[in-house]
Amino acid sequence: MPPTQEDCLESFSTALESGSREATFTCGGSIPIVIEPKRTQSGDLTPRTDAKVHGQKIVTKPVTVRWGLDGQGRVLSLPGRSTQDSAALQDLVQACQPATFGRGGENVLDETYRRAGAMSTDAFSTGFCPYETGIIDVVTQLLLPPVIDEAWHNPGDGPEAGGEVVDEQTRRIDEAIAMKVDTDFVLRQGYRAIHTSQLPSLLADLGISAADEDELGDLVEKFDPLRTGSFASNVACELVKERMDAAAAEQACGQTLQLEVTERKRTFRGLRAELYKLNVYSSPSGMFKPHVDTPRSESQVGSLVVCLPAPFAGGALAVRHQDQEVVHRWEADSSERQPAIQWAAFYSDCEHEVLQVTAGHRITLTYNLFLSPGTGLLAGKPLNLISSRLPLVSRFQQALANPAFAPQGMYIAFALTHSYPHAHPSAFALMPKMLKGVDMALYEAVYATGLTCSLEEVNEMDLLMRADVLKDLDRSFDTASRPQGRETGNLDASHEVNSSLTKMEVLSDREGEPDEWEIDLGTSSSEEEDECYGSVRDERYWDLKERKQIRRRVTWIGSGRSKDLSSIFLALGNEAELKMKYSSVALVVKIPGWDRRCLADRTACREATDTEETARDDHMP
């Protein structure tokens, strides 16, 4: 029996939940400090960061912070090595102002919520640079991976396509890898891996034509982004498969590298880091209770915190998204042999908290991270996303080919898991480029399936959205005569996705509204309405009525997932900012009726009807 409509919807929801668990919402790292960096004869530091670019083993020099008025300039070098350094650190702490935060649209000082010192960028400068140390490259790749668009119905993709052949292939590759695995390495590292130098002979063992040097270099870079020189066996297997595909393509058309084709379809997104504050959280009570960072502009994606090498204890940074938590622990004492700069980045709509500092001073630089046009130079190969391989795409395709799924058509609203900054009064111009983590994966899947969709601001409390959303979706569906595959695509905001976030409603939406907000307009008869409203039945009334009707016509998936955070969004930020707010957003998708789907894809229709016939035959007595 083909799956029912409920089964299909359930499968979308399951795929999203697991995608959400896997999606990165925070990342972090550590950069060792070389206390005595190399100098030229004239005394300059060179190379400044001693970056071994190919090994990606970036180390850095001690960090300087300069502050003070004209004629009273001070400088602190960290890690501190002398009593003067300790005195300078105390002076820096003294020079900070008590840190405020945003509550209900105002900057407040409340040391029961945030106890820290702060210094603004106009009062200090630092020799630390997150670009120089490679942090921005890593954060970009992890939080804004490049995205690839591929044609719809890519043969060979999806669970149905040659599943057994693929499994057999994987088994064969795994066996060949197992023969190469170095047992000593397994014992040391605790997982099976092979070394880069073994790749050519591994390919030869499998009878796959050798890659030329450039291609092999590309593959190594793509599958070993941190240039560790070794590949866990599952990663090696993916690498081999990629070369296998390229070899097959070369053979089929007598041309070179399929990789080059893929290269052209990759869409890069970039990040720009803007230094925001220097903060000091000091023992015994420095802390910052749970909050989300106030978006500074529509293009703010995340926040970066860099922890300078001063000794302290406690002060872990806990970052949360939905029901997951990652804790960045940076406590360090001055006796550590290799001091380091530790850092963490996270999407700024994720709730986070600085736990109590129990000893010393925790000194941090905070940066706001904004979306910027990608350069294409950040090789960007490790985490690229091939839309047609997203689990959701095959679920959508299966559902669309199933006559029992939405026979008359339907609208599905997926509640996005992240929130997005949104300025009044401009539209949400940066959608869909701003989408984060699993939300981007969902959007990509809808896009790759060729469905018409719209990104809409929704009121999380009552799931109301713009009154014209369905009309607009129908209109763009008709003009685009979809669903159909698309040969190429990019994430340009100008493509068919509507993004209609226009009006800002920051206040809890019902405050001060007339009574009709409370009445379920959908159940009242028109006489009752006349009686109740008479002359107050104005434009707003009709708009509300329409919005409620739309709510009933849309099937929700995943609504309320971030509800627990909404109070924090409205109440607490790291700064009051009246022009910006986070919005809850839904991706509303139009599922065309079965007839339209048949028109768009006769083959799928025929196949599915055949299956249905067979199923019916099976049930005949």
Ligand SMILES: O=C(O)CCC(=O)C(=O)O
């Ligand atoms: O210092 C940290 O780890 C985070 C600080 C923070 O959340 C903020 O300044 O908004």
Ligand SMILES: [Fe+2]
């Ligand atoms: Fe924060």
